Amino acid sequence: MAETPLFALTLRLADNALILGHRLSEWCGHAPMLEEDLALANMGLDLVGQARSFYDYATKLEGKGRDEDALAYRRDAIDFRNVLLVEQPNGDFAATIVRQLLYAAFAEPYFAALSRAKDEMLAAIAAKAVKEMAYHVRHTAEWTIRLGDGTEESHQRAQSALDDLWPFTGELFETDDAERGLIADGVTVDPAPLRAVWNRTLDPIIAEATLARPADGWMQSGGRAGRHSEHLGHLLADLQFLQRAYPGATW
Amino acid sequence: MVTTTTRPNLAPAFTRGETQEALRERAWAVAARVTDPEIPVLTILDLGVLRDVKIGDGTVEVFITPTYSGCPAMQVIALNIESSLEEAGFGLARITSVLSPAWTTDWISADGKAKLKRYGIAPPTDAGPRVARFGEEAVACPHCGATDTTRISEFGSTACKALWRCNACKEPFDYFKCI
Numbered sequence: 001m002a003e004t005p006l007f008a009l010t011l012r013l014a015d016n017a018l019i020l021g022h023r024l025s026e027w028c029g030h031a032p033m034l035e036e037d038l039a040l041a042n043m044g045l046d047l048v049g050q051a052r053s054f055y056d057y058a059t060k061l062e063g064k065g066r067d068e069d070a071l072a073y074r075r076d077a078i079d080f081r082n083v084l085l086v087e088q089p090n091g092d093f094a095a096t097i098v099r100q101l102l103y104a105a106f107a108e109p110y111f112a113a114l115s116r117a118k119d120e121m122l123a124a125i126a127a128k129a130v131k132e133m134a135y136h137v138r139h140t141a142e143w144t145i146r147l148g149d150g151t152e153e154s155h156q157r158a159q160s161a162l163d164d165l166w167p168f169t170g171e172l173f174e175t176d177d178a179e180r181g182l183i184a185d186g187v188t189v190d191p192a193p194l195r196a197v198w199n200r201t202l203d204p205i206i207a208e209a210t211l212a213r214p215a216d217g218w219m220q221s222g223g224r225a226g227r228h229s230e231h232l233g234h235l236l237a238d239l240q241f242l243q244r245a246y247p248g249a250t251w
Numbered sequence: 252m253v254t255t256t257t258r259p260n261l262a263p264a265f266t267r268g269e270t271q272e273a274l275r276e277r278a279w280a281v282a283a284r285v286t287d288p289e290i291p292v293l294t295i296l297d298l299g300v301l302r303d304v305k306i307g308d309g310t311v312e313v314f315i316t317p318t319y320s321g322c323p324a325m326q327v328i329a330l331n332i333e334s335s336l337e338e339a340g341f342g343l344a345r346i347t348s349v350l351s352p353a354w355t356t357d358w359i360s361a362d363g364k365a366k367l368k369r370y371g372i373a374p375p376t377d378a379g380p381r382v383a384r385f386g387e388e389a390v391a392c393p394h395c396g397a398t399d400t401t402r403i404s405e406f407g408s409t410a411c412k413a414l415w416r417c418n419a420c421k422e423p424f425d426y427f428k429c430i
Contacts, residue, residue, distance in 0.1 A: 127351060132319060
């Protein structure tokens with residue numbers, strides 16, 4: 001499938017938001033307390049809202065008559081371009097919180113930069129999303145500190161989450177040739193320099209949480225090119241079930 | 252039989268020979284009365300969600316902006332604008348969502364903030380989400396006015412609200428988050 005670089009980029013942003021938003025929605029009714037149930041659902045709603053805006057723009061860029069539902073519900077795992085981090089299973093509460101912190105600490109400065117990029121539509125969606133991601137950073141930072149600097153059990157769980165998820169963070173800063181072309185033209189922004197901002201956000205949180213920052217060793221990669229972990233297929237089976245079983249169903 | 256016009260399907264509002272500006276003002280007034288389904292004391296004008304109204308060739312186009320990307324109230328608001336304009340004789344309006352510039356709590360009118368407070372929701376303060384962690388914002392209780400309050404949850408019953416408690420009068424309350 002021949003895709004324009006801008007369509008591919010928009011789809012990646014949409015898929016990141018949709019898949020992470022769906023992961024958070026899986027907590028609905030299962031969070032450790034009512035306030036957290038509301039918080040996780042709220043953050044999930046922000047992400048699904050961002051995904052809808054990006055998908056809507058992607059359909060216009062593609063111009064083949066596919067609508068946002070077609071992109072969300074009728075593509076297979078290999079066609080999804082989200083980073084591997086967002087499809088990782090929820091695990092325990094600590095794993096969900098740490099995953100959200102690692103993503104949001106990247107997404108906030110990324111969207112802040114993207115809101116000043118040349119592509120007007122991406123900039124508009126990013127300007128909206130950056131405000132939401134700021135809340136996600138604050139909320140998950142508080143929880144990471146509570147868990148890390150909490151009981152022996154919560155500390156160990158938060159540390160395990162950080163260790164397990166760390167190898168998925170390298171992909172956040174990756175680009176490919178097509179994206180580098182857009183970056184050179186100023187249409188979008190380069191995520192690589194944002195690593196310094198990401199570090200400045202995370203390091204004090206990790207320190208206050210009395211957690212150990214994992215070493216930047218070998219990093220997992222592939223989601224952005226459609227090479228996913230087995231988890232995504234299971235997630236999509238749930239997310240897409242209705243439209244697969246009853247194509248075009250509305251209510 | 253209706254009087255003959257060149258556009259027999261024109262909605263009644265467009266057949267009175269009003270100027271475009273008069274039509275626009277009337278359509279604006281109708282749209283501005285639509286309320287937020289979650290906070291019924293606030294109109295979309297109070298909220299700053301209503302951005303513009305344009306009169307096209309026999310149609311009205313209304314521009315609204317979402318408070319949060321995933322705010323489910325937007326669909327209801329769009330439907331209510333459509334039906335209000337239809338009732339007012341404007342036919343089927345077109346609702347367009349604009350994202351830029353991004354909505355901010357600064358757009359809630361002073362009147363809107365006063366209405367929020369009377370309704371029991373603390374209006375947004377000037378502090379954004381970047382203030383210190385662990386809730387060091389000073390939010391005044393909308394019931395008794397005390398500033399000795401505690402944040403219970405960053406996220407409340409809707410995307411735009413957080414849950415707080417007043418340590419003076421012991422009442423819980425919603426706080427309209429500042430973005």
